[in-house]
Amino acid sequence: MPKNKTRIIMVEDDEFTRTTLKAALINQGLDIVFDTASVSEAIEFSKVHRPEVAVLDYNLGKGPNGIDLAIQLRRNQPNIAIVLLTAFLDPAQLQSKISQLPEGCKYLIKHSVTKIGVLTAEIDKAILSAPNRSRL
Amino acid sequence: MQINLPLVISRREHKVDFTVIIIGIFLLETSIFVSALSGAQYQNIKRYLLLRLVHGIFLLLVLLALKSYLKFRKIEYLKYFQLVTLGILTSGLGLIAYRGLADFFEISKIDLTHNLLIALLQGIFWFPVFMIASGDKNQILHYFKSYEERLITSTRISMRESEVYKEIQQSIQLEIRNELIKQAQMLKEEIGNLTSNGNLLESNPRIQKILLGNGLRELSSRLEKSSEEGSRTWVLGQDIHFFSLLIKQFRILYQETAKIDPLKSSTYSLILLVLIAPGFINNFDLRTTIIYLPPLVLAMFITSIIVTKVIASNSKNAFRDSSLLILFLGSLPFLENRIGQAITPNEATNFPLFLIAIFLPLSYYVIMKFLQILKPSAVALIKENEIVASKALEKSISQIIANELAHTYSHRWAIYVHGKILTRLAATGLRLELAYSQSDIAGFNAGLQAILELLDNPDEQFGQITLNLKSETATRLDPWMGLLHIHTEIDQSLELIENSRVSDYGEAIEEIISNSIRHGKAQNITLRVKQHGEKELEITVEDDSTTAPPIHPTRIGLGTRIFNLVSDGRWSISRVGSSTRFHLVMLISE
Numbered sequence: 001m002p003k004n005k006t007r008i009i010m011v012e013d014d015e016f017t018r019t020t021l022k023a024a025l026i027n028q029g030l031d032i033v034f035d036t037a038s039v040s041e042a043i044e045f046s047k048v049h050r051p052e053v054a055v056l057d058y059n060l061g062k063g064p065n066g067i068d069l070a071i072q073l074r075r076n077q078p079n080i081a082i083v084l085l086t087a088f089l090d091p092a093q094l095q096s097k098i099s100q101l102p103e104g105c106k107y108l109i110k111h112s113v114t115k116i117g118v119l120t121a122e123i124d125k126a127i128l129s130a131p132n133r134s135r136l
Numbered sequence: 137m138q139i140n141l142p143l144v145i146s147r148r149e150h151k152v153d154f155t156v157i158i159i160g161i162f163l164l165e166t167s168i169f170v171s172a173l174s175g176a177q178y179q180n181i182k183r184y185l186l187l188r189l190v191h192g193i194f195l196l197l198v199l200l201a202l203k204s205y206l207k208f209r210k211i212e213y214l215k216y217f218q219l220v221t222l223g224i225l226t227s228g229l230g231l232i233a234y235r236g237l238a239d240f241f242e243i244s245k246i247d248l249t250h251n252l253l254i255a256l257l258q259g260i261f262w263f264p265v266f267m268i269a270s271g272d273k274n275q276i277l278h279y280f281k282s283y284e285e286r287l288i289t290s291t292r293i294s295m296r297e298s299e300v301y302k303e304i305q306q307s308i309q310l311e312i313r314n315e316l317i318k319q320a321q322m323l324k325e326e327i328g329n330l331t332s333n334g335n336l337l338e339s340n341p342r343i344q345k346i347l348l349g350n351g352l353r354e355l356s357s358r359l360e361k362s363s364e365e366g367s368r369t370w371v372l373g374q375d376i377h378f379f380s381l382l383i384k385q386f387r388i389l390y391q392e393t394a395k396i397d398p399l400k401s402s403t404y405s406l407i408l409l410v411l412i413a414p415g416f417i418n419n420f421d422l423r424t425t426i427i428y429l430p431p432l433v434l435a436m437f438i439t440s441i442i443v444t445k446v447i448a449s450n451s452k453n454a455f456r457d458s459s460l461l462i463l464f465l466g467s468l469p470f471l472e473n474r475i476g477q478a479i480t481p482n483e484a485t486n487f488p489l490f491l492i493a494i495f496l497p498l499s500y501y502v503i504m505k506f507l508q509i510l511k512p513s514a515v516a517l518i519k520e521n522e523i524v525a526s527k528a529l530e531k532s533i534s535q536i537i538a539n540e541l542a543h544t545y546s547h548r549w550a551i552y553v554h555g556k557i558l559t560r561l562a563a564t565g566l567r568l569e570l571a572y573s574q575s576d577i578a579g580f581n582a583g584l585q586a587i588l589e590l591l592d593n594p595d596e597q598f599g600q601i602t603l604n605l606k607s608e609t610a611t612r613l614d615p616w617m618g619l620l621h622i623h624t625e626i627d628q629s630l631e632l633i634e635n636s637r638v639s640d641y642g643e644a645i646e647e648i649i650s651n652s653i654r655h656g657k658a659q660n661i662t663l664r665v666k667q668h669g670e671k672e673l674e675i676t677v678e679d680d681s682t683t684a685p686p687i688h689p690t691r692i693g694l695g696t697r698i699f700n701l702v703s704d705g706r707w708s709i710s711r712v713g714s715s716t717r718f719h720l721v722m723l724i725s726e
Binding site: 013014016017020021023024027038039040042043044057059060061062063064068069072086087110111113114115116 | 344347348356551554555556558559560561562563564565566567568569570586611612614615616617618619646650653654
């Protein structure tokens with residue numbers, strides 16, 4: 001379980017899903033410092049506020065996907081922990097996508113998040129495996 | 137350039153190129169082998185075949201030596217008489233080799249005078265013809281490439297405007313849509329069955345299982361897989377293999393080229409004369425030649441004139457009639473030979489039937505048809521508005537378009553199913569779980585109602601909103617801001633265009649940009665959109681990609697299919713200095 005007040009940004013284009021996830025994580029005592037559907041807003045926010053964790057949806061509608069965003073976030077902030085959520089279940093399809101993820105990023109199939117503990121555990125793992133985590 | 141005999145004796149210089157002459161050597165050896173089959177050589181056919189094989193290899197070595205010499209002397213262009221000199225030198229050496237080989241293989245030789253005449257025919261005519269064809273092959277290919285591009289574009293445009301296209305479009309979408317509705321309905325019924333009896337909260341564990349949406353997951357995976365399936369062939373995506381184009385378009389190409397720039401009647405006669413000359417030289421003495429050749433040549437010239445008249449008549453049956461006449465023309469030597477044999481039987485000139493009655497007319501027919509089609513000046517003259525695709529080509533392009541549409545729609549729907557429906561199912565699962573843990577019946581019920589509403593109309597949010605070009609550009613580019621710098625230059629006159637083609641435009645620019653960032657790791661992009669003619673626009677994107685794009689992709693991916701569909705095959709990608717440039721032209725009016 002991540003420490004309370006771990007500062008998290010969340011990027012999810014579906015509002016229903018975003019608000020549900022946000023409520024569940026807050027309920028677990030985590031600090032969702034910013035949630036948005038917009039990639040550019042997420043980048044701008046993280047440049048200024050340097051959150052510790054980013055929870056990203058893979059499919060963000062038109063434009064970049066969660067992997068594009070993860071790469072950029074890492075470029076701007078090499079120690080940010082990243083968890084990618086995806087609705088895919090087929091391992092073969094998933095593998096081709098997650099292989100492009102930056103080092104130490106974690107991914108989760110969205111359905112498994114119905115138990116919110118699964119997500120918080122994955123956030124924990126992502127923090128531990130993020131590069132240069134001592135600087136956090 | 138023309139592959140016309142009169143031009144062979146022009147004074148212009150011809151590029152030195154030996155590639156086609158290798159085929160020429162093979163054809164000459166074969167024709168000499170076949171023409172020598174009358175009578176005597178039958179007994180030694182195996183040894184004779186071996187002789188021609190060794191002789192062919194010897195000629196190839198001579199050509200290799202010649203090529204090396206010309207390269208060493210840095211000679212790149214030659215005049216016709218210089219080609220003749222080289223031709224006579226090659227065929228002269230060939231003659232010496234033949235006579236030596238004939239002794240070695242114990243084959244009876246033709247006499248030296250006849251041998252010299254044949255060598256001269258090869259040196260003066262065949263060698264230069266093949267050398268000229270070699271030198272001009274790039275020009276021929278260029279004209280065909282240009283013809284092919286115009287043909288594919290015009291066929292794609294007419295296909296897209298046709299009812300067939302709309303039917304394909306609708307049927308593919310309908311199939312996916314129906315499958316989605318069916319799966320959603322089943323899911324809704326399963327949830328309904330559980331919630332209609334008993335305690336709502338107690339049904340949570342079973343509802344969670346249903347919310348996995350296995351049927352929808354399977355559908356999404358299937359769509360995603362089929363959208364990612366690559367094709368290793370490039371045929372008809374943007375271009376057609378040269379030979380495939382010739383075969384598919386043969387009849388139309390022949391009619392069009394023959395109408396615009398027909399072969400001359402003298403060409404028909406001369407080619408036949410050159411084809412039968414070795415037979416005459418080998419097997420006829422001077423007296424017989426004087427008796428039999430003039431009436432044959434006269435008949436050939438008269439028939440040749442009739443052939444060109446029939447082609448020029450442009451009548452409905454011109455293709456059929458001229459084809460029959462060309463076959464008849466090619467059969468004249470056979471007819472005369474049979475008459476001659478009836479009057480004065482002679483074993484030496486009694487050619488095998490298959491050779492003179494079948495092989496010669498058919499070879500001649502094929503040669504004349506291809507000579508007409510390969511006349512680049514004629515191909516170049518075919519105007520865009522006159523281009524007509526054959527039924528075979530239309531069918532191929534229609535299949536390719538259907539394939540591109542299926543891939544593109546599968547991709548769009550796969551994204552929709554897993555990005556919207558499956559995501560919502562998972563979020564609902566989480567919301568129900570939270571409500572369950574807090575014994576919040578109202579919250580549980582609200583979550584259920586929300587998902588049931590979505591399952592009622594699962595395709596409702598798939599439809600695209602039509603925007604004007606300015607807004608479409610913004611919705612496609614804005615999400616990328618922050619990941620890279622995009623500079624845009626868009627003609628103001630285009631900004632207010634609003635029709636169904638605008639979303640295709642949007643899809644193209646999004647695909648270009650995602651390629652730039654994902655494959656090229658670009659940081660800066662310049663997008664230019666300009667008016668192109670009355671009904672089209674031109675998109676040019678330049679980026680600072682660190683890697684050059686593949687010039688000859690070996691696999692067709694989703695991006696390629698999108699570009700082909702949007703532009704009707706008119707797009708290209710190239711490396712200019714340290715930039716990658718993407719260029720696309722598309723119809724923007726409906």
